[in-house]
Amino acid sequence: MTDVLAPIDLHPLLGTRRSSRLFDPAHTVSDAELTALLEAARWSPSAGNSQPWSFVVTRRGDLGHDAFVQRLAPGNALWAPSASALIVALCRVGDDENRNTYAAYDLGQSVAHLTVQAQALGLNVRQFAGFDKDGLAADLEVPAEWKVTTGVAVGRIHQSVPVDLDPALQERDAAPRERRRLDEFVFAGRFGQPHA
Amino acid sequence: MTDVLAPIDLHPLLGTRRSSRLFDPAHTVSDAELTALLEAARWSPSAGNSQPWSFVVTRRGDLGHDAFVQRLAPGNALWAPSASALIVALCRVGDDENRNTYAAYDLGQSVAHLTVQAQALGLNVRQFAGFDKDGLAADLEVPAEWKVTTGVAVGRIHQSVPVDLDPALQERDAAPRERRRLDEFVFAGRFGQPHA
Numbered sequence: 001m002t003d004v005l006a007p008i009d010l011h012p013l014l015g016t017r018r019s020s021r022l023f024d025p026a027h028t029v030s031d032a033e034l035t036a037l038l039e040a041a042r043w044s045p046s047a048g049n050s051q052p053w054s055f056v057v058t059r060r061g062d063l064g065h066d067a068f069v070q071r072l073a074p075g076n077a078l079w080a081p082s083a084s085a086l087i088v089a090l091c092r093v094g095d096d097e098n099r100n101t102y103a104a105y106d107l108g109q110s111v112a113h114l115t116v117q118a119q120a121l122g123l124n125v126r127q128f129a130g131f132d133k134d135g136l137a138a139d140l141e142v143p144a145e146w147k148v149t150t151g152v153a154v155g156r157i158h159q160s161v162p163v164d165l166d167p168a169l170q171e172r173d174a175a176p177r178e179r180r181r182l183d184e185f186v187f188a189g190r191f192g193q194p195h196a
Numbered sequence: 197m198t199d200v201l202a203p204i205d206l207h208p209l210l211g212t213r214r215s216s217r218l219f220d221p222a223h224t225v226s227d228a229e230l231t232a233l234l235e236a237a238r239w240s241p242s243a244g245n246s247q248p249w250s251f252v253v254t255r256r257g258d259l260g261h262d263a264f265v266q267r268l269a270p271g272n273a274l275w276a277p278s279a280s281a282l283i284v285a286l287c288r289v290g291d292d293e294n295r296n297t298y299a300a301y302d303l304g305q306s307v308a309h310l311t312v313q314a315q316a317l318g319l320n321v322r323q324f325a326g327f328d329k330d331g332l333a334a335d336l337e338v339p340a341e342w343k344v345t346t347g348v349a350v351g352r353i354h355q356s357v358p359v360d361l362d363p364a365l366q367e368r369d370a371a372p373r374e375r376r377r378l379d380e381f382v383f384a385g386r387f388g389q390p391h392a
Contacts (some may be wrong), residue, residue, distance in 0.1 A: 004332060009228075011316040012207070014236050014309055034203075038382050040210050042375050047325050049374065054381040057391050064385050090387070091301075105287075105345060108304030109311075112240065113210055116312055120207040129243050131300060142387045152217065161292060178245065179238050185250040186234050189260050191286070191338045195253050 013119045018177055019126040020157050021169050027038055027156040029059065029084040037154065040117030046106035052092040053110045055152075056140055059085045066140050066150070073130030076151075078127060079169055083153035088136060089127075090146045107149055118154060118181040126153045209315045214373055215322040216353050217275035217365050223352040225255065225280040229317055233350065236313030242302035249306045250290040251348075252336055263335050264347070269326030271348075275365055276324060277320045279349035284332065285323075286342045303345055314350060322349045 033194070040125060046052060053061035058064035060177065068086045080086060094100045115125040133148040142148060161170060183194040234251060242248060255261035264282045265273065276282060287303035290296045311321040329344040338344060351374070357366060379390040 009232055010210070010235055010239065011313055014239060014313055017239070017241075019241050035378070036205055038378055039206055041375070042381075043206065043213070043377060045213075045215050045311075045323060047323075051376050051381070054383060054387070056383045056385075056387060058384070062384075102300075102346075104298075104300040108275035108301035109308040112305040112308035113304075113312075115241075116309075117207055117210055127241060127243075140383075140385075146387065150298075177239070179249050180387070182234055182238065183230070185238075185247070186270060187250060187252045187336075188254070188258075189252075189336075190248070191252060191336045191342065193262045 004061050005028065013116050017115070017119050020173050021126060022124075022125050022158045022161070022165065023082040023084070023124065023153065023155040024158045025060070025077065025082040027084050029123065029154055033123065034059075034085065034154075036121060037114045037117050037123075040109040041114040043108040044106075044113040046109065047100075050092075050100060050102070050106065052100050052103040052183050053107045054090045054092070054146065056088040056090070057085060058087070068131070068136065071132040071136045071139070072151075073132075074126050076130045078166060079126075080151070082155070084155035085128070085153070087152040087154065088140065088148060089150045089152055090142065091149050092145055093147045094145050102106040103147070104149060111150065111152055122156070123154055127151065128153065131133045209312050213311070213315050215320060216320045216369050218250065218354045218357070218361065219275065219278040219280070219320065219322075219351040220354045221256070221278040223280050223307065224301070225319065229319065230255075230281065230350075232317060233310045233313050236358040237306040237310040240302075240306040241286075242305070243296075243298040246288075246298070246302065248296050248299040249303045250286045250288070252284040252350065253281060254283070262333065264327070267332045267335070268347075269328075272324050272326045274362060275322075276347070276349050278351065279322070280351035281349070283348040283350065284336065284344060285346045285348055287335055287337065287345050288341055289343045290341050293330060294350040294377050299343070300345060308347055310348065318352070320352055320353045323347065324349065 091103035186195045188195040272282045287299035292382045383389040
């Protein structure tokens with residue numbers, strides 16, 4: 001984990017992205033913005049064009065949003081309620097007779113496309129997994145062949161740091177992004193042999 | 197499946213993307229381009245920053261590329277060998293004591309970021325799953341906690357259709373892209389209830 005900055009030759013939508021927790025609780029996301037995000041998710045690729053994704057959308061102030069907030073793990077309850085929208089991302093895993101082994105992979109792609117579109121609109125996305133998925137699946141009457149997988153928080157980052165913001169959150173958000181070096185995960189010839 | 201065109205308000209890197217099979221067999225991908233693609237994958241988000249991805253890179257002409265081609269299912273053997281690079285995408289699923297349930301999801305995100313960067317460089321990506329994964333895992337000496345998941349073909353689309361190109365491939369590539377309508381997978385309040 002030596003490199004801490006995204007390289008400058010990445011497309012700016014990718015290179016400048018980060019998953020901030022510092023959502024502005026005064027911001028609202030418009031219908032047009034939400035539609036653009038979901039259209040981005042829609043047009044992502046999937047195995048055999050199976051499109052094994054669905055989304056339950058809640059905006060701050062909705063009853064659905066409150067229900068989702070009630071299911072959050074304590075760590076996420078510190079910041080996620082300030083997001084303008086909390087989206088439940090589900091993938092269709094199928095059943096024993098017809099299992100889709102690429103459902104989670106394709107949902108990940110779909111949310112990634114949503115995230116890039118959000119970045120293009122000046123919005124911030126932070127995904128999270130810490131919530132009561134079984135409880136939320138019951139709340140939302142999710143069929144057995146679908147799996148509640150992640151939460152997707154969407155909103156705007158605070159333009160200036162508010163005085164009442166949890167200092168621990170600020171600190172975590174100001175930390176440099178870290179990733180494994182390329183030679184730790186890009187190989188040639190066989191697994192583990194760094195690509196030249 | 198009524199809508200066949202991406203909406204115009206999507207960012208062009210997302211709205212104009214498609215997974216073409218019409219790779220130009222004369223094109224080669226440069227080191228700098230490959231690095232940019234892998235940097236995009238690198239900087240994608242993941243659960244707890246676990247980064248559960250790795251990639252084995254082969255370029256047309258490499259021994260590794262030939263080995264991958266030998267493992268392709270017949271349908272993919274028609275087009276994938278013409279791609280400039282074939283990348284094996286793996287995710288770290290862990291073991292029974294320490295299972296990463298978001299590994300496939302996060303690998304999907306990582307490949308999606310790679311795909312957006314490819315689009316920004318004028319390159320085409322088509323992912324595929326039809327190949328002998330166990331055989332390739334053995335070829336590459338992949339450890340048990342890692343899972344060969346997809347193949348990622350990267351290259352340039354033919355600028356003009358060559359006369360010897362399989363007409364069936366051309367036809368499939370010229371077909372309009374189709375997706376489920378938003379109201380089929382975007383819900384509010386509960387699963388299955390269309391979002392207004």
